[in-house]
């Protein structure tokens with residue numbers, strides 16, 4: 001009986017390891033059960049396009065300026081976001097980012113920085129989107145801001161691991177977000193709660209950028225950083241607008257996000 005139990009324990013831990021999880025870092029960002037149905041294998045169709053192909057088109061920036069996830073793909077996107085693939089896709093990005101960072105000849109003068117976006121990069125709003133159609137319903141600023149103001153968004157586990165490794169390499173972190181000044185305090189508190197305890201700057205969107213695109217706003221802020229002597233050795237975000245434009249950094253990394261598009 002004892003040996004049977006031991007075997008079962010070993011199998012269970014092997015399964016946990018093969019899923020890239022550890023006891024200290026829960027596998028799920030959001031505790032919802034996996035959805036099941038036709039969307040789970042990407043077989044759902046939108047006007048002749050497979051939902052998995054739609055997601056690839058989004059990630060490759062071939063499909064741009066989209067307003068919502070196609071209705072037909074809500075279940076597919078929900079399954080993707082709550083399932084293993086999203087975590088593994090994120091891990092593939094942050095692993096590459098770390099390998100790159102490790103290869104750098106750093107000056108250790110405090111001027112080497114890595115720019116982190118916040119939403120769907122450092123913090124996950126998946127608990128919100130799981131209740132609001134996984135991006136298939138139009139964005140509602142009022143209800144989204146109510147969620148932000150609670151300040152309990154969890155960290156994206158892979159990004160947090162990267163953040164810690166970069167700090168240990170001597171690279172400082174700058175958070176650059178499209179969140180407004182009115183949300184700066186709750187954002188700092190949420191970052192701390194999620195395990196991000198140190199940063200060189202937390203840059204929020206000034207009202208002077210209200211009519212500007214995210215590409216324009218983020219480019220301008222990165223330009224200011226470089227003008228004040230910082231070297232942007234890396235830049236990571238979930239939106240193409242995080243990594244396009246000017247002063248993008250020596251290397252950019254794009255995390256997956258099939259929930260929404262920001263230009």
Ligand SMILES: [Mg+2]
Nearest residue numbers: 117119120238
């Ligand atoms: Mg983002």
